[in-house]
Amino acid sequence: MPDFKTIADFRKDNGEAIRKVCREFVVLCRRLELFSAASVAIDGSKFKAVNTRDRNFTQAKMQRRLAQIDESIARYLSQLDSADRQGEAVPGAKITRLNEKIATLRQEILRLNALNSQMMQTKDQQISLTDPDARSMATSGRGSGMVGYNVQSAVDTKYHLIVAHEVTNVGSDRSQLSHMTERARAAIGSETIEAVVDRGYYSGEEILACEEAGITVYLPKPMTSGINAKGRFGKQDFVYVAEDDVYLCPAGEKLTYRYTNEEDGKTLRRYWTTACQACALKGQCTTGKERRISRWVHEAVLEAVQARLDRNPDKMRVRRQTVEHPFGTIKSWMGATHFQMKTLKHVSTEMALHVLAYNMKRVMRILGVGGLMEAIRA
Ligand code: SF4
16 A cells, blocks of 8 residues: 555646546546536535645735734733833843743734735735645635635536536636536537526626527526615616616606616616606615616626526526535545645645546446446446
8 A cells, every 4th residue: 555655746746647537537427428418506615725824814814913913012011111110029030021022023023024025916915825826715604714725616417426627716706607617518518508506606797608608507696785785675676678678666667778888897778767856765765866777788698597597496406406415525525624735736636636536436326336447448
């Protein structure tokens, strides 16, 4: 049996080959017709990096750390002042210890300031000392983030095989939809594909790119507007009437098109009515002179996606059942630990090994060990 060093070196030295084997295994699954008729669920999951939180710095963390040190120095200085006032009654060893603590903290400030200038030169103003590619990421629940990687995976809905995956160090899933669906489509070898994802992937541009590429997506729209939280009507309370190009508001008034402008690179059409001033519902609608509704020029695509999901409400259940299986399994194999390797390239190899192992075990379940061996030989 090879020792851990041999295994670690093998993994380190054969990254590209390991990633290729992982991809080839997906091709084998395709040949064995183990995939559904091109239907996948896509999700991202955060995996811890070897880098601890203490060795990762963002601007906010750096400021917090420096402020804590300032507070500690102020506390020690005030203890020194009161020791001065008490004179001989305070043992000399205590004074020396306080001075040492202050000196250590001042050294720490110098170290942090040097790191700060390094950090400010990076693209995302973030620095990780153990694994330079690991990034601080928010996680769902608990409110505590982690330093790690966001692993994207596309899972086939039939046997829950992972058809495509990618390790990223981007904390959000928002920019991943078209890229991951394209990868899944290529892996399955299908002209068309349907993908079901959660609201974390909601991005107008990404959805538009999928629809234009012939990829059918199912995803719910996130409720991001603070208006609903304040008890006022949200945009969903305004109905768009395509034939007349107007919105009907909750009071039954028609909000007509007024002008078009650009915002954050999006072309938006603006609608409103002059009836707001005399409206009995104005208190529930707007604090301004009139309620304005914006419509993205490609909004019809988003409405079609919403209508599709409304017609197929069980798709979100399929998503949960499909995509949570592989992540749950791989994380339970890994245990409560982090990736063993460092940097995006090597972590990608490590993940490819996990995915390969997961897919192989799934196929062994489906075909049996003999069936898989035979298929590999064929
Ligand atoms: S305030 Fe204006 S937009 Fe809102 S319900 Fe009344 S008329 Fe309609």
